[in-house]
Amino acid sequence: MADKNYYTIDPEGKLRCMKCGVPLVKGKAKFMYLDNGFPVELPVCPVCGFVYVPEELALGKVLSVEKALEDK
Amino acid sequence: MAIEERASTHVYHQKRMFTKEELDALEARCVHEEPPYCSAACPLRLDARAMAAALAAGDFDGALALYGKITPLPHILASGCEAPCRKKCRLGELGESVDLPALEHAAARFGQRTGGTGMLRLKKKKTAAVFGSGAFAAFYTGEIARKAYPLTVYSGFENAAGFLAAAAPFADAEGVRRDAESLEAAGVVFVRADALTPELYAEEREKYDILCVSPEFLSLLGGGEVNEAFMLCESRGVISAPADKKGVLDAAFGARKAALTADRLAQGLSPDNTRGEEGAVETRLYTNMKGVESSRSVKPAGGLYTRDEAVREAGRCIQCRCDECIKGCAYLQHYKKYPKKLTREIYNNVNIIMGDHMMNKPMNACALCSQCSVVCPNGYDVAEICLRARRTMVDTDKMPLAPHEFALNDMEFSNTEAFLCRPQPGFDKCRYVFFPGCQAAAIAPETVERAYRDLSARLPGGVGLLLGCCGAIAEWAGRVSIYNDAVKLLDDSFARLGNPEIIAGCPTCARMLANHGNVKVTGIWDVLDEIGLPAGAKGLEKPAAMHDSCGARGDGHTQSAVRRLAEKMGCTLVETEYSGDSSPCCGYGGLVQYANREVAREMAQKCVSGTDAPYITYCMACRDRLAREGRESRHILELAYGSDAGSPPDISGKRYNRLALKKRLLNDIWKETTPEMDCGFAIDYLPEARAAMDDRMILESDVTAVLQYARETGEAIQDCGTGLIIARRRLGNVTFWVKYEERDGGYLVHSAYSHRMNVQTR
Numbered sequence: 001m002a003d004k005n006y007y008t009i010d011p012e013g014k015l016r017c018m019k020c021g022v023p024l025v026k027g028k029a030k031f032m033y034l035d036n037g038f039p040v041e042l043p044v045c046p047v048c049g050f051v052y053v054p055e056e057l058a059l060g061k062v063l064s065v066e067k068a069l070e071d072k
Numbered sequence: 073m074a075i076e077e078r079a080s081t082h083v084y085h086q087k088r089m090f091t092k093e094e095l096d097a098l099e100a101r102c103v104h105e106e107p108p109y110c111s112a113a114c115p116l117r118l119d120a121r122a123m124a125a126a127l128a129a130g131d132f133d134g135a136l137a138l139y140g141k142i143t144p145l146p147h148i149l150a151s152g153c154e155a156p157c158r159k160k161c162r163l164g165e166l167g168e169s170v171d172l173p174a175l176e177h178a179a180a181r182f183g184q185r186t187g188g189t190g191m192l193r194l195k196k197k198k199t200a201a202v203f204g205s206g207a208f209a210a211f212y213t214g215e216i217a218r219k220a221y222p223l224t225v226y227s228g229f230e231n232a233a234g235f236l237a238a239a240a241p242f243a244d245a246e247g248v249r250r251d252a253e254s255l256e257a258a259g260v261v262f263v264r265a266d267a268l269t270p271e272l273y274a275e276e277r278e279k280y281d282i283l284c285v286s287p288e289f290l291s292l293l294g295g296g297e298v299n300e301a302f303m304l305c306e307s308r309g310v311i312s313a314p315a316d317k318k319g320v321l322d323a324a325f326g327a328r329k330a331a332l333t334a335d336r337l338a339q340g341l342s343p344d345n346t347r348g349e350e351g352a353v354e355t356r357l358y359t360n361m362k363g364v365e366s367s368r369s370v371k372p373a374g375g376l377y378t379r380d381e382a383v384r385e386a387g388r389c390i391q392c393r394c395d396e397c398i399k400g401c402a403y404l405q406h407y408k409k410y411p412k413k414l415t416r417e418i419y420n421n422v423n424i425i426m427g428d429h430m431m432n433k434p435m436n437a438c439a440l441c442s443q444c445s446v447v448c449p450n451g452y453d454v455a456e457i458c459l460r461a462r463r464t465m466v467d468t469d470k471m472p473l474a475p476h477e478f479a480l481n482d483m484e485f486s487n488t489e490a491f492l493c494r495p496q497p498g499f500d501k502c503r504y505v506f507f508p509g510c511q512a513a514a515i516a517p518e519t520v521e522r523a524y525r526d527l528s529a530r531l532p533g534g535v536g537l538l539l540g541c542c543g544a545i546a547e548w549a550g551r552v553s554i555y556n557d558a559v560k561l562l563d564d565s566f567a568r569l570g571n572p573e574i575i576a577g578c579p580t581c582a583r584m585l586a587n588h589g590n591v592k593v594t595g596i597w598d599v600l601d602e603i604g605l606p607a608g609a610k611g612l613e614k615p616a617a618m619h620d621s622c623g624a625r626g627d628g629h630t631q632s633a634v635r636r637l638a639e640k641m642g643c644t645l646v647e648t649e650y651s652g653d654s655s656p657c658c659g660y661g662g663l664v665q666y667a668n669r670e671v672a673r674e675m676a677q678k679c680v681s682g683t684d685a686p687y688i689t690y691c692m693a694c695r696d697r698l699a700r701e702g703r704e705s706r707h708i709l710e711l712a713y714g715s716d717a718g719s720p721p722d723i724s725g726k727r728y729n730r731l732a733l734k735k736r737l738l739n740d741i742w743k744e745t746t747p748e749m750d751c752g753f754a755i756d757y758l759p760e761a762r763a764a765m766d767d768r769m770i771l772e773s774d775v776t777a778v779l780q781y782a783r784e785t786g787e788a789i790q791d792c793g794t795g796l797i798i799a800r801r802r803l804g805n806v807t808f809w810v811k812y813e814e815r816d817g818g819y820l821v822h823s824a825y826s827h828r829m830n831v832q833t834r
Contacts, residue, residue, distance in 0.1 A: 013792075014792050015791055016789060016792060017789050018787075018788045019787050024789060029831055029833050030832055030833075030834040031829040031831050032829065032830045032831075032832065033828060033830065034077070034079070034081045035080030035081060036081060039834060042831070045789070049833045050789060051833055052789055052798065053800075058809065058827040062829055066474070066827065066828050066829055067474075068428075069081055071430070071432045071472065
């Protein structure tokens with residue numbers, strides 16, 4: 001079965017890891033909250049694994065899912 | 073130390089917040105659902121309040137629909153009803169009652185029935201017959217026709233018009249005609265019998281399943297006792313009515329009961345089966361008549377109301393309802409729920425094992441101020457419900473931490489980093505300790521310092537100082553164990569000072585600390601009242617309103633003492649509708665400003681809506697919240713000590729104020745050196761970044777921690793489009809992100825945001 005992703009962001013080479021000096025790539029990540037996991041694809045540093053959560057995502061989808069889970 | 077987030081959404085502990093009996097007893101105290109006086113007096117239970125509202129809005133069809141619910145013959149009932157409702161109308165106490173019968177008549181005349189005539193309705197299989205005529209027989213015929221039983225009426229009349237005209241000689245011909253139309257439309261068969269005799273009855277009765285006889289015909293048959301509850305003459309097996317009930321309303325109500333009995337008999341059930349509540353009742357409704365003026369009924373110029381006259385008369389109805397709690401409370405107004413409904417929904421919310429807890433937000437949006445318990449005629453206390461619900465959900469690990477985490481962290485900050493407990497220099501033990509409260513130190517540190525210096529100079533026996541949180545935050549969050557930790561910290565601290573008398577600067581602190589047992593707590597307002605105001609104390613020039621703190625609810629002594637102080641300082645006080653014990657909460661209480669900013673704002677707006685005058689408060693949180701609404705507001709200690717705390721600080725400012733106050737006092741009064749509050753690098757903020765941080769509850773200390781982490785680890789990314797650097801750090805249960813540029817060895821923050829979810833690669 002193909003991997004299910006709830007959300008995908010492609011950094012399109014616009015983001016760079018300052019520690020490793022490499023561009024961030026679209027990579028597999030997972031949001032975890034209150035014992036629930038959501039696989040996503042986010043900009044990730046291929047070397048150190050730094051996962052970038054953009055502001056719009058944090059204040060939009062992530063916040064709404066947090067609120068929904070908090071009331072479960 | 074971060075407070076632990078609950079482990080999982082898959083937690084199935086359950087604990088009831090009330091027993092069923094406790095819940096019933098609580099709910100019974102709310103009279104919002106009780107019928108209005110007019111409806112309670114009506115045995116047919118006309119919703120006269122709703123009918124009047126419909127008429128007042130010009131909705132005659134809607135009014136007729138409501139009236140039609142209680143009778144199949146609206147014109148006849150409206151013409152002849154004895155109207156016990158009118159006697160119970162509360163307007164009658166002041167002037168003239170609403171003329172409900174005339175309104176009913178207007179609804180019947182001007183309203184159009186909607187939903188068809190019922191001609192095509194499928195008839196029931198059981199058949200019914202009526203023998204005789206008169207008002208009871210007429211109403212019963214209407215009721216049975218409405219229930220779609222094939223019905224035959226044996227009487228001296230060959231049609232509905234004649235049958236009804238004889239039954240209602242008081243009604244106008246047009247009204248009788250319209251009621252008759254509805255019987256005809258329902259397919260009632262009228263058999264004219266010139267001589268209605270027992271022989272005819274004996275001949276015909278076998279053809280029908282359900283029989284009804286008029287009281288007159290029952291006596292012709294030889295009589296029999298009629299059970300008034302079911303309208304059943306059991307000895308003859310027929311439905312009838314007692315001969316002594318002659319009124320039109322008696323007939324209509326009797327017919328209603330008889331029709332229900334007919335239903336039960338048709339179903340082969342006992343007539344007493346599931347009848348529900350029938351007849352007039354005593355209502356427990358409370359209606360506040362304050363502000364209601366005496367008025368007289370609209371007199372119909374032409375004998376009967378015109379449409380316009382009916383609308384005006386209906387507009388006199390004051391729509392009796394008990395909304396006392398809702399009127400004064402922005403929270404109940406926001407959720408549009410009265411306490412009984414709210415309690416049931418919160419109770420269910422707490423009991424949910426799986427699924428969405430829809431009432432989490434509402435139960436965390438109550439200020440726990442107990443204003444409702446004062447304004448409710450029965451003392452209903454929503455605070456008690458919401459607090460118990462919060463505690464129960466914390467106990468069962470169902471309470472989300474997000475709504476309260478910032479406040480709980482703030483309390484921990486007050487009781488660790490910003491905590492200070494010292495005896496007055498020169499004293500090991502003190503006779504007093506000044507406890508200004510965390511918000512006073514956060515919002516008006518200068519005032520706290522001046523107050524402490526004044527008290528320690530003028531009171532004998534030594535005055536210690538304790539800067540910290542009384543525990544109210546944990547109490548409001550329903551976190552009993554954190555509250556108990558705070559109690560222990562404070563009790564240990566008081567013990568170190570020699571268990572002094574506590575001089576509280578905040579009424580909520582005073583109340584919380586008084587619960588510790590074996591302590592004497594006095595408000596600073598009482599102390600100043602006794603020892604006199606400090607030099608330079610000066611009230612406001614303009615007349616001002618006193619905003620009473622919810623911490624002083626039920627504490628008339630404190631309410632008077634602060635007013636006395638204000639007047640001694642030359643203030644002229646104006647009273648508002650909701651003051652003293654019925655004062656609304658500013659939105660700080662119950663942690664509403666953290667859990668639900670929208671409701672908290674509505675609460676503060678409600679507070680300042682009472683008058684245009686500036687407000688004087690005696691709780692620093694009230695001062696802060698009212699000032700945030702743009703209203704001039706001053707804490708009474710600011711006036712007493714001649715220090716204006718100015719514009720409300722943001723969340724980081726409130727933390728800085730507490731730390732800076734502690735440091736200053738330690739340096740200046742106790743001559744203790746303290747470490748610098750500098751992180752070692754400069755951080756500037758764009759104004760929009762600072763505003764966003766306040767809105768998102770991100771502290772400068774969070775930003776500093778992120779930047780420190782980025783400096784130490786080098787973990788950061790750069791957005792090649794904007795050139796900004798983006799770093800993050802997980803602090804406790806939250807990941808904080810900062811967007812910034814490096815500048816002269818320091819940082820300029822462009823934005824900061826956070827999320828609670830943890831993110832990792834997979």
